[in-house]
Amino acid sequence: MAQVNLRKLVKNYDETPAVRGIDLDIPDKEFVVLVGPSGCGKTTTLRMIAGLEDITDGEVVIGEDVVNDVPPKDRNIAMVFQNYALYPHMTVHENMSFGLRLKKVPKEEINSRVDNAARILGLVDLLNRKPKQLSGGQRQRVAMGRAIVRDPKVFLFDEPLSNLDAKLRVQMRTEIKKIHQKVRTTTVYVTHDQVEAMTLADRVVVMNAGRIEQVGAPNELYHSPKTQFVAGFIGSPAMNMIPCQLEQAANGLSLTLNGSIRFEISPERTSRYKGHVGSRTLLAGLRPEHLIEQRPHLEPGQQAFEAAPEVVEPMGNETLVFFPVNGADVCARVDPGCGARPGAPLKLVADLRHLHLIDSATGRVL
Amino acid sequence: MKGERKRALYWSYFFLILFAVFFLTPPLYMLITSLKSSAEIGAVTNPWWVYNPTLDNYKALLTSESYLTFFRNSAMVSVIVVIVTMLISIPAAFALARMKFWGSTTLATGVFLTYLIPETLLFIPLFKIFAWFNDTFDISLMNHWWVLVIIYPTLTVPFCTWIMIGYFASIPKELDEAALIDGAGYFQMLIKIFIPVALPGIIAATIFAFTVSWADFLYPMAFTTSADQMVLPAGIVTTLIKGDVYAWGQIMGACLLGAMPPLLIYAFLMDYYIAGLTAGATKG
Amino acid sequence: MALPLIALIAALVVYPALYSIHLSMLNKSLEHFVGFDNFKFLFTRETFWMVVKQSCIFAISAVLFKALIGFCVAHFVHNVPAKGQRKWRGMLLIPWVIPPAMSTLGWFWLFDPSYSAFNWLFVRIGLPAVTWLGDPYWARFSVILVNVWYGAPFFLIMYLAALKSVPEQLYEAAAIDGANWWQKIWYITLPMMRNIISITVLFSLIVTFANFDIVRILTAGGPIDQTHVFATWAFLQGIEGGDIALGASVSLFMFPILAIAAIFILRDINRRGNEA
Numbered sequence: 001m002a003q004v005n006l007r008k009l010v011k012n013y014d015e016t017p018a019v020r021g022i023d024l025d026i027p028d029k030e031f032v033v034l035v036g037p038s039g040c041g042k043t044t045t046l047r048m049i050a051g052l053e054d055i056t057d058g059e060v061v062i063g064e065d066v067v068n069d070v071p072p073k074d075r076n077i078a079m080v081f082q083n084y085a086l087y088p089h090m091t092v093h094e095n096m097s098f099g100l101r102l103k104k105v106p107k108e109e110i111n112s113r114v115d116n117a118a119r120i121l122g123l124v125d126l127l128n129r130k131p132k133q134l135s136g137g138q139r140q141r142v143a144m145g146r147a148i149v150r151d152p153k154v155f156l157f158d159e160p161l162s163n164l165d166a167k168l169r170v171q172m173r174t175e176i177k178k179i180h181q182k183v184r185t186t187t188v189y190v191t192h193d194q195v196e197a198m199t200l201a202d203r204v205v206v207m208n209a210g211r212i213e214q215v216g217a218p219n220e221l222y223h224s225p226k227t228q229f230v231a232g233f234i235g236s237p238a239m240n241m242i243p244c245q246l247e248q249a250a251n252g253l254s255l256t257l258n259g260s261i262r263f264e265i266s267p268e269r270t271s272r273y274k275g276h277v278g279s280r281t282l283l284a285g286l287r288p289e290h291l292i293e294q295r296p297h298l299e300p301g302q303q304a305f306e307a308a309p310e311v312v313e314p315m316g317n318e319t320l321v322f323f324p325v326n327g328a329d330v331c332a333r334v335d336p337g338c339g340a341r342p343g344a345p346l347k348l349v350a351d352l353r354h355l356h357l358i359d360s361a362t363g364r365v366l
Numbered sequence: 367m368k369g370e371r372k373r374a375l376y377w378s379y380f381f382l383i384l385f386a387v388f389f390l391t392p393p394l395y396m397l398i399t400s401l402k403s404s405a406e407i408g409a410v411t412n413p414w415w416v417y418n419p420t421l422d423n424y425k426a427l428l429t430s431e432s433y434l435t436f437f438r439n440s441a442m443v444s445v446i447v448v449i450v451t452m453l454i455s456i457p458a459a460f461a462l463a464r465m466k467f468w469g470s471t472t473l474a475t476g477v478f479l480t481y482l483i484p485e486t487l488l489f490i491p492l493f494k495i496f497a498w499f500n501d502t503f504d505i506s507l508m509n510h511w512w513v514l515v516i517i518y519p520t521l522t523v524p525f526c527t528w529i530m531i532g533y534f535a536s537i538p539k540e541l542d543e544a545a546l547i548d549g550a551g552y553f554q555m556l557i558k559i560f561i562p563v564a565l566p567g568i569i570a571a572t573i574f575a576f577t578v579s580w581a582d583f584l585y586p587m588a589f590t591t592s593a594d595q596m597v598l599p600a601g602i603v604t605t606l607i608k609g610d611v612y613a614w615g616q617i618m619g620a621c622l623l624g625a626m627p628p629l630l631i632y633a634f635l636m637d638y639y640i641a642g643l644t645a646g647a648t649k650g
Numbered sequence: 651m652a653l654p655l656i657a658l659i660a661a662l663v664v665y666p667a668l669y670s671i672h673l674s675m676l677n678k679s680l681e682h683f684v685g686f687d688n689f690k691f692l693f694t695r696e697t698f699w700m701v702v703k704q705s706c707i708f709a710i711s712a713v714l715f716k717a718l719i720g721f722c723v724a725h726f727v728h729n730v731p732a733k734g735q736r737k738w739r740g741m742l743l744i745p746w747v748i749p750p751a752m753s754t755l756g757w758f759w760l761f762d763p764s765y766s767a768f769n770w771l772f773v774r775i776g777l778p779a780v781t782w783l784g785d786p787y788w789a790r791f792s793v794i795l796v797n798v799w800y801g802a803p804f805f806l807i808m809y810l811a812a813l814k815s816v817p818e819q820l821y822e823a824a825a826i827d828g829a830n831w832w833q834k835i836w837y838i839t840l841p842m843m844r845n846i847i848s849i850t851v852l853f854s855l856i857v858t859f860a861n862f863d864i865v866r867i868l869t870a871g872g873p874i875d876q877t878h879v880f881a882t883w884a885f886l887q888g889i890e891g892g893d894i895a896l897g898a899s900v901s902l903f904m905f906p907i908l909a910i911a912a913i914f915i916l917r918d919i920n921r922r923g924n925e926a
Binding site for chain 2: 667718730738739741743745748760768859860889898902905
């Protein structure tokens with residue numbers, strides 16, 4: 001159990017930068033998820049923590065020590081790979097005990113640790129099987145068992161669920177969360193799936209193009225994104241980003257989306273937005289769940305408008321309707337019973353308490 | 367950790383250079399010798415350096431009637447054997463890889479097994495058989511270079527068939543089915559689909575067949591006795607060594623020139639060459 | 651379609667092999683059937699047992715060194731950055747590409763009693779000159795050396811390909827588990843390559859055991875028959891000596907050993923096919 005600190009971490013492959021200076025402090029016992037699109041540098045960062053990649057600049061600290069020049073085997077870490085990386089010629093028991101056998105740990109202790117991990121992961125009956133006799137989910141659990149057995153300071157996960165089918169992925173996600181609650185080891189987890197990030201993390205680190213966009217608890221990132229990238233990355237279906245105009249009216253600011261849709265900006269935001277009146281690069285960020293069907297009473301913050309859906313997707317518990325505004329495909333989540341049909345104008349409301357006004361020139365949320 | 371990898375790299379280069387020296391010294395020395403005059407070879411000077419390089423040896427070889435005959439014989443034998451081998455191997459591999467007829471798997475294994483029966487086991491009975499043929503039917507089967515054309519396929523066909531079975535088997539069945547739907551018969555499938563798709567394997571097998579035919583030594587030594595029928599390996603060994611006087615410069619030159627065709631093929635088609643080697647065992 | 655193949659193999663391989671058994675049971679002039687007399691005769695000849703011993707020593711030690719060198723050098727090539735690997739691989743395979751008869755002549759010249767370039771070097775640095783081909787023990791050494799020189803590149807290529815098929819992540823996992831370089835080789839590389847190693851070793855045992863070219867050219871079996879192997883001795887007796895029956899018997903003796911090796915190879919190839 002230990003904290004991990006990344007200080008100004010940089011990685012360049014020849015001339016190409018992959019990680020452009022990362023500062024991150026991970027306290028002991030925290031489950032941190034690095035999430036972002038392919039090529040954002042999250043796996044590279046993880047591998048630098050593991051010692052599998054050389055560090056171009058900056059420091060990695062595990063516990064109290066700077067580990068830049070320490071080989072992986074001496075960093076007291078454990079890693080679960082995307083492709084499991086199980087030793088195919090060894091049994092499950094031998095796979096899990098490999099690291100301990102190399103350190104010449106006495107046999108009784110090896111067996112007790114392996115049995116313990118096997119019990120936590122439900123592998124007790126599989127200890128004598130070889131990897132090729134196991135299913136994908138079982139193999140993944142063996143990979144985790146191998147990590148648990150070593151009782152390391154830090155767990156590192158490199159997209160461990162990407163190779164599993166959707167249903168199994170959901171199952172394993174819960175397993176991982178349970179294990180973390182039981183074995184409270186500092187964990188750094190890499191994934192490109194923001195749902196995984198949201199469900200598993202104590203804190204989420206959103207990365208893009210080698211830099212950290214934002215760090216925070218899942219809810220914080222969801223409700224208070226600081227950048228356009230984070231706003232669009234977190235949440236599914238993604239937040240709507242509608243090009244808009246900010247105008248100064250007599251009684252305050254107003255947001256114009258197109259000829260027929262216009263919203264009043266609430267007074268407490270006026271000072272924040274004042275400087276961007278007339279800007280041509282503004283986007284109105286509204287999540288689909290904040291665009292709903294009109295109900296008998298308007299809540300505070302809700303403003304009504306009308307739109308004709310082009311596409312209607314019934315999801316069972318809700319219906320997604322898509323309609324174009326200013327060239328953007330806007331998604332709204334409406335009640336299945338509200339009678340949404342393609343082409344038929346629909347009365348909707350927008351909850352402007354959850355508006356995120358974004359300046360696409362700077363990529364920041366205002 | 368960075369240092370450890372650097373050290374591993376330096377050690378690797380060190381040993382690589384060492385082994386490169388080991389592997390390349392003989393051919394290099396052969397080249398050096400071939401550029402020396404007889405006088406220099408006999409002299410006490412540093413044998414690893416050519417003081418008065420001369421192309422006389424090569425000139426002598428390239429104008430020597432017998433050497434050119436050897437070369438010509440080798441070329442003819444090898445080319446014909448390659449063609450024959452391909453004509454036998456490709457259909458056979460196709461049949462064994464695709465058409466599951468009775469005994470096809472045993473036959474495939476059997477093919478591989480025959481490759482394991484070395485020429486050194488077969489050369490004596492073959493010698494006898496051919497001699498008998500010679501006497502009985504008055505068809506001259508001994509001491510002619512085209513005897514080799516008949517025998518060499520035993521060296522080449524099993525392995526080539528084996529390689530091709532591997533390549534053909536790796537062609538997905540969906541291609542067959544698409545072709546069948548498009549209206550192709552078996553023969554057309556072979557020509558229009560299998561051969562183009564398995565072309566790398568075919569090239570590799572061709573190279574293998576050629577190289578083996580070019581380099582074989584035992585059969586020519588056993589079956590050809592007069593100089594005008596010999597191929598390069600046997601020819602160089604038996605005729606250039608006249609009694610006690612070894613014309614080393616010429617011998618080395620002869621060897622290098624004789625090694626040229628395989629070396630050239632290797633230089634230009636190295637990947638296919640290597641594919642042929644590894645295909646045998648890894649596609650097993 | 652497979653008929654020509656079957657015909658070829660039947661006529662030129664199977665039949666002669668069986669015929670060779672028949673031949674080995676005839677007398678020298680091939681007129682009478684003498685049963686196992688030829689074999690009995692061979693068993694009494696001291697030379698024959700020398701040939702057996704020499705063939706075995708030759709095959710086993712040569713294959714051992716070839717496999718070892720091939721394995722080690724494959725690692726070195728694998729360690730080098732990818733761009734350079736091709737060049738090294740290309741250079742190191744050359745001994746295999748040159749027809750063995752011709753490269754052996756080159757070695758023959760390098761070993762020449764009067765003009766050996768090696769001896770010239772040895773003398774210069776103070777070591778005694780070596781009678782590479784004249785002394786029985788050195789002659790055996792030379793024959794093995796040339797065979798290793800010729801055959802190691804084959805092992806190199808095979809093992810390099812096999813090395814590349816071991817997933818890199820296994821080594822990374824092992825690094826994290828705490829393995830150093832030789833532990834990685836022992837626990838991961840070797841077990842993963844077990845099949846290919848046994849296939850190549852058995853294969854090479856067969857081929858080396860039956861080798862003709864190198865011994866024939868370097869020593870023609872001498873000195874005093876100390877380097878004869880089955881192939882060269884059979885050639886000597888059968889073709890040069892005119893005693894076909896005896897030659898056939900000698901050749902045939904290789905068969906049991908080859909058959910056993912072949913069985914092991916087949917088993918390994920099948921196992922490899924199932925494991926993949």
